[in-house]
Amino acid sequence: MSEQPGSLSIPDQGMVSPKVWEQHALLNLLVETQAENIEQFVHALLDHVVLGHAMPSPMHLLSQEYSVGQVFQLIDCLVDTMRLCLNTIPAASSDADFLGLAVAFYSGPGILSNDSLKLLARSICSRRQEYVPTSAALVTPATVTGSLQLRDFDWEHRAVVFPAVDKIHHASLVRLSLNLVSPNSAEQGALLELGPQELDTLIASLEAADKICAENSA
Numbered sequence: 001m002s003e004q005p006g007s008l009s010i011p012d013q014g015m016v017s018p019k020v021w022e023q024h025a026l027l028n029l030l031v032e033t034q035a036e037n038i039e040q041f042v043h044a045l046l047d048h049v050v051l052g053h054a055m056p057s058p059m060h061l062l063s064q065e066y067s068v069g070q071v072f073q074l075i076d077c078l079v080d081t082m083r084l085c086l087n088t089i090p091a092a093s094s095d096a097d098f099l100g101l102a103v104a105f106y107s108g109p110g111i112l113s114n115d116s117l118k119l120l121a122r123s124i125c126s127r128r129q130e131y132v133p134t135s136a137a138l139v140t141p142a143t144v145t146g147s148l149q150l151r152d153f154d155w156e157h158r159a160v161v162f163p164a165v166d167k168i169h170h171a172s173l174v175r176l177s178l179n180l181v182s183p184n185s186a187e188q189g190a191l192l193e194l195g196p197q198e199l200d201t202l203i204a205s206l207e208a209a210d211k212i213c214a215e216n217s218a
Contacts, residue, residue, distance in 0.1 A: 011088040011105045015208065016081060017200035021109040023077040026070055027120075028113045030061060035115075037061055042123045045075065049082045050131045078120075080201050081106070085124055086131045099125045 030038040037060055044056035058071045089101045102121035106112055112120070176199055 011084050015084060015201065015205050017204045019200055020077045020080055021111055023073045024081070024111050026066060026074045027116045029065065031113065031115045031119060033063070034061060039119060042119060045078060046082065046123060046127045049079055049086070050127050082124060086128060091128070095125060098128060
């Protein structure tokens with residue numbers, strides 16, 4: 001993480017793969033052409049990230065300027081970076097500090113416009129008090145007293161179909177399901193579901209952690 005005044009630091013942009021950042025470029029067009037719709041959608045997406053609500057439908061965002069697949073890729077990428085932002089910026093930081101760190105995080109790759117930066121940073125900041133960090137949600141007695149192990153994995157291909165004004169739109173979604181169990185049968189396991197962008201982010205994080213471990217052991 002890059003150091004900021006007051007001993008706070010921004011989330012490490014390197015934890016997000018370049019492919020994920022590239023998909024964020026579409027947000028600039030949506031903010032420019034559908035400002036009201038995309039603002040509502042970002043908050044609906046935060047309902048999913050923060051509260052676990054169902055993923056919102058992007059039907060009202062569709063346009064001939066981009067494909068349905070591009071919109072779904074943007075959604076997956078936004079979920080990734082929203083969670084990283086909420087998980088890594090200290091919960092005890094002030095609203096001003098959180099907002100500044102969020103802006104610095106999203107501006108780092110140099111892809112988002114000022115309007116897109118403001119929309120994401122302000123929206124995430126406004127919802128941060130409702131969020132339960134992923135680490136807290138997954139650190140159950142199972143992960144405290146033991147360690148979860150990968151028992152099985154499976155790829156799933158979903159065809160999502162929804163109507164628009166002029167035609168039927170469809171998109172293909174690929175998901176990887178990881179079934180994690182504890183050696184202690186009495187302890188609770190977990191089922192994680194990752195999209196391509198989330199998997200890219202996970203792999204990038206693991207590679208970064210492996211590099212640090214290798215450097216420390218050298």
